[in-house]
Amino acid sequence: MTDDTRHSRPGKPLLGEVRDALHSSAAMGPARLELEKRRLLARLEAAEEVTAVSEARNPRTRRWLVAAAAVLLALGGAAMWRVLDEGERARVPVALAGLWRLSEGDALSSGSPARVPGDRGAKIVWPDQTAIWLGPDAEISLAPPAAALVRFRQGRLLASVRPVERGGSFRVSTPAGMIVVHGTAFSVTGDSRRIALRLYEGRVTFEHAGKEIALTPGSELVMEHGRSPEVRKVDDMGVLADLMIAERTAALAGPPVPVLGTRFEMSPIDIVVTRPAPAGLDETPPERPSKRRPKTAKPGGASGLAEAPQGQPERDLFLDPEIEAIEVKAAEAPGDEDPAPLIEPMIQKGRYPACVDAADAYLEAHPGGVYAERVQFLKGYCQTRSGNLKAGREAFETYLVRFPEGRYWKRVSDILGE
């Protein structure tokens, strides 16, 4: 050092001892210096890369970043963060106060928020095989020590946590409160306005405003800004969405996706069923069917139409020209019968592969059938529920392409995280 003017203050031996004790191991040897130098240069390089990403808003650099993103996308559909070693402290330049966008092989940040790119998923695996899966645009940060605290900010996070000792050492903080994990599978979705916590297995407690809410498997806690916490049955659509996050990262190393929602009763699927118009529609005004039909509906039995109050024309669905067109088309396709009475009992009994077969049979026989939209949706649902996530994704993607105006379009988009 060029101006090292340190010296012991005369007549202060005890403070000198303190100083010597402090500095006894302060100096780094040449090997250590070299190592730290490399680390510094690596951090500098990483900082410059992230700075480049943060400049995405600059139109001059956006074009390059779009090209880079396309390359990344071509390389794979998911990002995997480096698996932490036991006791490893994740490091990221503290100087990066902004968002840290991770790509494959990046080290986890400690404290700095990390965001999964909008077209990707991510998976983080701890040494004990505890794993979390993150959906597109999910934003989290990890807090030391040993990154046992995950700060969830937004998006969708699915976790499979190994049983931990009494008292729990794995926590997920959310904008609404703290999730204390006791060894379990659960998911959390939402943002600063709404948080939904779904518990699949084991036990978690949710700490909010000084109170503790314990969840049982199959229950879902919804916290909305300005409203009281609400606990209810797990929503079936939410399960699909959770499974789809895992599907995005299925190709990555680490523990498999946990089996979700097989040991408890879920809230029923909200399926909108339309009744095909009777033959001779051009001569007789169509009657108005009910929007919903009970899941227990028997083939050819009670329908929304039969349950409608007497004397009231049921036309609201038919006011939609698209639906009317479909109904007319259906009337032109003899043999196009609603497969729902066949498929729904299968779903209720958990016979998902059989449900997929039935859906395939219908779609093959009536690719443009009036029920094709709903059957395509059910096919995706059953594929996903049977554990064939890739096929489920494909079925849902087919749905989005074929039925851009479909009734389940938004739901399917949510499920796929589009």
Next chain:
Amino acid sequence: VFSSKENFPHLPGVQYTVRVDLTEPVEEERDPPAEDDALVARLRAGDREALGQIFLRHANPVRRLLVSVMGPSDEVEDLVQEVFLSVHRSIAGFRGTARFSTWLHRIAVNTALSVLRRPRRAVAVEPEDLDRHSDRASGVDTAVLVRERVRRLYAILDAMTPKRRVAFTLFELEGRSIAEVAEMTGVALAVAKSRIFFARRELVKRAREDAYLAPLLDELRR
């Protein structure tokens, strides 16, 4: 080792005996500021490796300074890196009116201050058993005694305002002059002096209650 008598230019007529230990390299000769200037120029030109060279030259003094200010802490490793990353970010603002090392140490002090200003968990220091203390103080295990003294000293410093803490540690533990403390913290001489004074007073008050620190009282009052 050799000795020679020298006239100090700022103290005409006064002779001092200067001892030079030749077994260790003299920092001034090994690291002439001119080399710093060349590295700074390279760094300004975008040469990343220059930062690596600057790190190799200055990391140890910066680390010592940070250890003095922060105390025994796991954070020091990362802070050293932060200091040099700050150097990289701010090198365009280095005008060269002061020596590079002075500027660098000022960055180190500011980095430490920014960390100390964050909310920190207070470290509980248990009341000490005087009998145990007297056993240790008798020299049975001096190393343990000193380590414990360090721990307790920094527990008190943790409760102090960051500015006073920095001024005190730079002066008493880093051995800087008041003028240097003032320069490194960017305050007037009188302000640096008063910070050291109040830090000492606070320490003396707290150290009276602590058996391990009581022996320091005399030194702190001076």
